[in-house]
Structure formats: structure tokens, C-alpha cells
Amino acid sequence: MKDGAWSAAADGAPSGTAAAGRPMAAIFMLPPGVHLLDITGPAHIFYEAACYGAPVRSLFGSMYAGQETAVSSSTLAFGRLTPFDRLALEKGDMVFLPGLEGTLLLTDDFMRSAKPFLEWLVAQHKKGVTICSVCTGSFLLAESGLLDGLSCTTHWKYAERFALRYPGVRLLANRLFVREELIFTSAGVSSGIDLALHLVQEFWGPYFAAQIAKEVVVFFRRGPDDPQFSVFIQYRNHLDHRIHAIQDRLAQSLDEKLTVEDLAEAVSMSPRNLTRLFKKTTQITIGDYLEKLRVERAEQLIGDGQTVQSAALHCGLKSTNQLRSLLRRHREPR
Structure with a gap:
């Protein structure tokens, strides 16, 4: 481990999901222009899981070496982030990659600047770390090559753009989230919460997940095969x-x-x-x-x-x- 690197094995935490003797590490990366609900929704689910006794430790990370801040698409700033190259993860840990401003995804300079992080992401996947994306975070997964030949989903608004840029990836339109071994992609915004609850259920069981859903007042949880355009969210584009x-x-x-x-x-x-x-x-x-x-x-x-x-x-x-x-x-x- 590098000097000053953050490790989930620290603090002598109780036995957890990732490996005996330590909790699972849940890392929430913050790219520039991050969409707030994409990151805060899933992060809050795992915060509640930890409050209920789940052996999980959360951390917020930066996509750039040496950078400890990020600014969201809503201009809310985040500080005290841990740069990706200071994260020491192990098999069974998890990385969440949220959506970000669509204009950045069309910028070659941004994609080049993300290359070291994307190479790190591939290395984590090879270790057995679970990789999750929300909304346009799937573009970064595809850019890394992790989705080559696999199925995924993304926000409906960016589906055509994604298909054109990454023809080697099987894009499943109108799916809430998709699993390919240790890679999960979700449609965006509230579907990140659905994915987080699904993962909580996989890690700690349906009863525990139901407790967390009740705590955050999510009475109806959607699954991977549910459409992005569910009747539970249709007919609600009004202010009454x-x-x-x-x-x-x-x-x-x-x-x-x-x-x-x-x-x-x-x-x-x-x-x-x-x-x-x-x-x-x-x-x-x-x-x-x-x-x-x-x-x-x-x-x-x-x-x-x-x-x-x-x-x-x-x-x-x-x-x-x-x-x-x-x-x-x-x-x-x-």
C-alpha cells in the first residue's frame, strides 16, 4: 500500500462482506459535473445500511490524482475527497461511478484526462471489485473497455449517443439496471437508489433491504428487469x-x-x-x-x-x- 493510502482494512472494523476482519469498502467517485442525486442517493442507502449494522465503510473519491475537491453540475462543491490513486481496494469491495454533465462526455480532453482513472478502474475490476455506474457513468465504463462485448443500460436521453460511440457494447434500452458479473449499470437518477437497494439485498438479504427501504421511505423497490418508464412514475408530471x-x-x-x-x-x-x-x-x-x-x-x-x-x-x-x-x-x- 502506498504511503498515505486509504485502506478499508484500517480501524480494526468487524468482519464484513469483502473479507474476514474488515468491512466492505463502498467507494463513491465524484467526477467533475457530477449529478447530485446519482451520487447522494446510493451513498445514503449505504449510510443507512451501516447505521443498521451492515459491515460497510463508505468513502468519497476523486477521479484525479492529487485532487481532493469536485464541483457538481448544480455547482455544489465537495471537499476532502480521496484521490483514486490513494485507494487500496480488495476483492469484494465496490466502486460507484455516478452520472455527469453530458457535454463533458463529448470532450476529447476530458476523456484523455480520465485515462489514468479508467486504467485504475480496470485494475480494480480484475481484483474482484464490484463496479457500478449510474446514468452517464456508463460512458466512462465503456471508455475504459470494461463493457466491451457486454450488456448495459444508460439514461434514455443518452442512449442513441452511447450506441453510436460504443458499438461494441450491447445497450439494453429502457432497462432500470443491468448486471454483467461484477459490473452493474443503471439508468440514472432514482434508479441509482433502486440499484443500491438491490445490492444491499444481495449482500445482506431481503429483510435487511426492506428495513433500509422503509427507513428512506421507499415503499416500492424496482428490480433490474423493470422498465425506466414505469407506471409508478408515469402520470405524475403535474404539480397538484x-x-x-x-x-x-x-x-x-x-x-x-x-x-x-x-x-x-x-x-x-x-x-x-x-x-x-x-x-x-x-x-x-x-x-x-x-x-x-x-x-x-x-x-x-x-x-x-x-x-x-x-x-x-x-x-x-x-x-x-x-x-x-x-x-x-x-x-x-x-
Whole structure:
């Protein structure tokens, strides 16, 4: 280890995921122009995991040797970063590479300046370190060569640009996140949180991950096969807090028998006014919206290995026949 290098083996921490006698190191790199939620979302998930007793130690790193600061795309500055060349990682550790300003990815000077870091990243992967990207962080992974011949995803807005620049990578459009052995790529922004929760589940089990999701008030966790354009985030491009409250209630209570009267009372409106306002605001009726939520949630549960009967029960449906009818109506080509 280099003089002054940071090592996860320090501090005599308890036995962890990476190797006996020390916690797993979770390194969150900050490229210039980093997107805030891409880095802070996953980092907070692992912070909560550590608070709940997970053997993990987090650190924020810089992409450049000798540089201990970075400025985000929102101009928020970060200090006390550990330069990548001072990080001593081992098999089982993890590196998160967040998204950054798209204009930088088109700049040859930036890509050349990132070369030493990208070579370091390849070396970490060879050691058995898990590498994760969020949003346009996938461009840096592809630039390093780590994605050659593999599948990945990225933010939908940059998919065409990615495909043109890296034809040797199999880009899977509209996927929340993709796993290729020890490499994970995610679509961006909130999907970084989904990926972090997925990793927590892999490392420490589903019950522990559910505790962390509850702590950060994420009641619905999405998986790798879920689309970027989920119904759980569609129909929400509006500013009416009352309708958002109804949408939250429906998404979090699929197994309950809620009436329009129940929903209207929760936001101090009449059932008639709520029905009218919901359709005007979202361009879809409450009934159709609820059906779409149930269909997507049921498909996820079945995909996770639950029976059709169990999925129907979790979605507040009376029978498997009712669920099958819904699935046919919403998923079969018309």
C-alpha cells in the first residue's frame, strides 16, 4: 500500500462482506459535473445500511490524482475527497461511478484526462471489485473497455449517443439496471437508489433491504428487469399535491379495498370533484390508473417467483381469474 493510502482494512472494523476482519469498502467517485442525486442517493442507502449494522465503510473519491475537491453540475462543491490513486481496494469491495454533465462526455480532453482513472478502474475490476455506474457513468465504463462485448443500460436521453460511440457494447434500452458479473449499470437518477437497494439485498438479504427501504421511505423497490418508464412514475408530471397524495396512497395500498369516497376524504374533497380533477390532471381515470398499478406490480411479483394467487392477493384482487383477465387486457396486443 502506498504511503498515505486509504485502506478499508484500517480501524480494526468487524468482519464484513469483502473479507474476514474488515468491512466492505463502498467507494463513491465524484467526477467533475457530477449529478447530485446519482451520487447522494446510493451513498445514503449505504449510510443507512451501516447505521443498521451492515459491515460497510463508505468513502468519497476523486477521479484525479492529487485532487481532493469536485464541483457538481448544480455547482455544489465537495471537499476532502480521496484521490483514486490513494485507494487500496480488495476483492469484494465496490466502486460507484455516478452520472455527469453530458457535454463533458463529448470532450476529447476530458476523456484523455480520465485515462489514468479508467486504467485504475480496470485494475480494480480484475481484483474482484464490484463496479457500478449510474446514468452517464456508463460512458466512462465503456471508455475504459470494461463493457466491451457486454450488456448495459444508460439514461434514455443518452442512449442513441452511447450506441453510436460504443458499438461494441450491447445497450439494453429502457432497462432500470443491468448486471454483467461484477459490473452493474443503471439508468440514472432514482434508479441509482433502486440499484443500491438491490445490492444491499444481495449482500445482506431481503429483510435487511426492506428495513433500509422503509427507513428512506421507499415503499416500492424496482428490480433490474423493470422498465425506466414505469407506471409508478408515469402520470405524475403535474404539480397538484392532492392528486400526488392520491397516487401515493394507491401505489402503497394495492392490497386494500379503497373506495373513491375513502380517497376523497383523505384530501378533503368530494368524490365527484376528485374524480373530475384526477382525470383532468393525469389524463387517466382513477380506475384505469389503479388497474395499471396492479398489473405492473403483479408482473413484478410473479417475476420474483410468487404464485399468481399470491400476486392477486397482494394486489387486492379477488381471484387469480381476475388477475389473469387484467393481464390479458393490459398486456396483449390489441
